Amino acid sequence: MTVSFGPVPVLKGVELVIEPCQVHALIGANGAGKSTLINAITGFLPDYGGSVADQSGPVDDDPAWRRARRGVRRTFQQSRVIESLTVEEYLRLAGSGSVQRAEIETVRDFFGLPDGRVPIRLMDIGSRRILEVAAAVAPRPQVVLLDEPASSLGEEESRELAKRLAMVPRVFGCSVLLVEHDVNFVRIAADAVTVLDHGRPISTGEVSTVLSDPLVVGAYLGEEIAE
Ligand SMILES: Nc1ncnc2c1ncn2[C@@H]1O[C@H](COP(=O)(O)OP(=O)(O)OP(=O)(O)O)[C@@H](O)[C@H]1O
Numbered sequence: 001m002t003v004s005f006g007p008v009p010v011l012k013g014v015e016l017v018i019e020p021c022q023v024h025a026l027i028g029a030n031g032a033g034k035s036t037l038i039n040a041i042t043g044f045l046p047d048y049g050g051s052v053a054d055q056s057g058p059v060d061d062d063p064a065w066r067r068a069r070r071g072v073r074r075t076f077q078q079s080r081v082i083e084s085l086t087v088e089e090y091l092r093l094a095g096s097g098s099v100q101r102a103e104i105e106t107v108r109d110f111f112g113l114p115d116g117r118v119p120i121r122l123m124d125i126g127s128r129r130i131l132e133v134a135a136a137v138a139p140r141p142q143v144v145l146l147d148e149p150a151s152s153l154g155e156e157e158s159r160e161l162a163k164r165l166a167m168v169p170r171v172f173g174c175s176v177l178l179v180e181h182d183v184n185f186v187r188i189a190a191d192a193v194t195v196l197d198h199g200r201p202i203s204t205g206e207v208s209t210v211l212s213d214p215l216v217v218g219a220y221l222g223e224e225i226a227e
Pocket residue numbers: 005010028029030031032033034035036037
């Protein structure tokens with residue numbers, strides 16, 4: 001994958017494999033290109049060089065909505081819930097009508113969301129973020145790409161979400177690509193991690209190995225990782 005904005009290269013030949021039924025974290029400093037990579041994979045940024053494939057082949061000719069329908073789903077860094085709906089209505093709508101009531105209950109319970117009849121406008125920002133994650137997972141896609149799902153969550157809520165995300169592959173049969181700054185969140189939630197540095201992957205693999213890679217500690221983690 002390569003992406004440039006005008007003359008400025010932002011992704012410079014990124015190769016990323018998200019294994020089936022794994023949580024794969026993507027970390028890197030501000031501006032490293034993490035959101036750009038999610039936008040390209042999901043078709044929100046169609047103008048990229050390279051190729052994106054799901055389990056049934058390349059998706060490059062599909063617009064974002066068709067990628068979502070084939071099972072490449074996402075959330076955004078900024079919340080996009082529709083405040084006028086209830087929890088259940090939102091989960092149903094996000095699943096394009098294909099998610100049955102029992103499935104909605106399963107996903108609501110799993111993520112600890114309020115009763116399906118609760119209007120979203122009465123929910124705090126943290127619950128809304130979790131609702132967005134639940135809505136992406138509910139249709140049991142191949143992969144969900146989550147752009148900083150824990151932003152605006154408190155410490156306890158964040159740890160709880162990390163534990164649940166770690167179980168998503170087993171419970172819902174899908175993979176997760178997770179953009180996250182909090183290394184502790186990554187340690188709890190992820191099986192694998194890729195570190196982006198100025199648009200290039202500098203390390204990828206099992207979480208504890210990558211997080212102790214001297215290149216990663218030097219380029220990104222610095223003091224943050226010292227325990
Ligand atoms: N639409 C755009 N037009 C021009 N430049 C852009 C555009 N979107 C992103 N950029 C630039 O591309 C680079 C990568 O941005 P991106 O948002 O992908 O980084 P990121 O790793 O997700 O950062 P953050 O952790 O701050 O969200 C940044 O320098 C950003 O300013």
